[in-house]
Amino acid sequence: MSRNLNSRIVRAMIALTLLAFAVVYFGLIAYFFFIYEWLYPEFTDDDFLRTGDIVTLGLLLGIGISTASLLGWILARRIVEPLKSVAEAARRVAEGDFSARASLRSGNFGEAGDLVDDFNQMAERLQRAETELQYSNSAIAHELRTPLTILRGRLQGLSDGAFTPSPELYSRLIEHVDDLSAIVEELRTLALGNAGQLDLQVARLDLAEEAEAAMTSLEEALAKAGIAATRHLGRAVTTADRARLRQAFVALLENCCRYAPGSTVLVETGVSTKHVFFRCTDTGPGLSAENRARAFERFWRADESRGRARGGSGLGLPIVKAIAKAHGGDALILPSQNAGLAVEIRLPRRDLPF
CATH class of the missing domain: 1.10.287.130 (Signal transduction histidine kinase, dimerisation/phosphotransfer (DHp) domain)
Known part of the structure; x- marks a missing residue:
């Protein structure tokens, strides 16, 4: 494919040069026959083109074609090289080598750089x-x-x-x-x-009411874990699946029971400019920056040796994120300078059904 593209670009440059030469040549003929003859009646056909003129035109044409061929080859190389790199990396990815990446030399077009960057990002995600x-x-x-x-x-x-x-x-x-x-x-x-196939039975609801219900259902578990729960529940109306949101809220509170026993847990709901939110903040041991980046991975635990012993499967936070995304929102860990962990579920502000 690359050779074909190279030859096509070179042929296109040569054709462009020949076209420009033809325009100039026939334009001169028209000039000499129709305009120059009228301005200078003493002009004769014998004076039109002498041998030297023909040789000069031939040299100019040869120089033009050579220059066009060289420029076409350089241009084709700059275009084809990133395509060849992407094609080779794509072939390796298709064969199962997901570490393959396309490379880019300096001096290529910006579009080529965008293509290579997009492909490498795709390969990294794969x-x-x-x-x-x-x-x-x-x-x-x-x-x-x-x-x-x-x-x-x-x-x-x-x-x-x-x-x-x-x-x-x-x-x-x-x-x-x-x-x-x-x-x-x-x-x-x-x-x-x-897969984007999570079935949602949406209805108009208030996150404050759902958070209150989730905390009430876990009062015994929170007390058994020695957790002092406080709440600041502001009105936060949206349309969502009541059962799925309750599942997400309970998962976050159960996570506090397992990994932050004896701490203080603050549950908040409210409204920001673009979304409504449910926030659960504890004063437990928290997570390091590296562990926060992995907290939503399936089956991941900060302490592998204790996760199953405490009843956790490592699926709680990933399910919370999946439920939030199914509603068009997101779940994230908020940055904090203090000990503890703050997880927030953000949902779009909607007053009408989806």
Whole structure:
């Protein structure tokens, strides 16, 4: 393709030179025959073009074609090189090498630079997605293995007579089944959110009322974790899915119970210029800057050794973000100089249904 483009550009430059030469040549003929002859009647046809004139015109034409060919080749090279680089990188990406990147030399066109930058950004996102997919597959297997192993051990013990059937034993088995069901439902919610297919039953609601309901439902869990909860709930009306928003609010409060026990939690709702918000701020250990950047990754935990022990699957914050994005909003961790963590859900200001 590149050779074809090179030759086309060179041929186009040569054709342009020949066209310019033809315009000049026939323009001179018209000038000499119709204008010059009228101004200078003594002019004769023998004086029109002598051998020297023809040689001069030939030299000029040759110089023009050579110059056009050289400029066309230089221009074609500057155009084709970034295209070849992008094509080669795209071929490597298609073969599974997501680390491939296109390169750009100095002196290329601005559009070529934009093309290379856009391609490299796309390749980087593909590489991150591939890495996240591989990690997610491994993490899913890890998350499901523990409750399945426990279930199998208990059931095998019951079958062999090693365990005596009792309501308490069956209750623990049911709890493990509930854990598996919760993980499956969380994965389903994430998959639907990432595919843009999360079903929303929207209605007009006030975030303050939903936040109050979420905190009321978790009063016992918050007290058990030693959390002192305060609230500043301002009116924040929008249209959203009540059940999904309640799920997101509960997920943030449960996250405080797991990772910030004994802290103070402030829950706020309100309205800004372009959005309504739900904000949950705790005074717990918080996260480092590096960990904040990864907080919304699936199955990620700041402390891998304690996440499952505290009941967390590493899907809480990713689900919160997926729900916010499904409503056209976003979830983000607010910067803070103090200890603790502040997570905010932002939703568009809407007074009418979607």
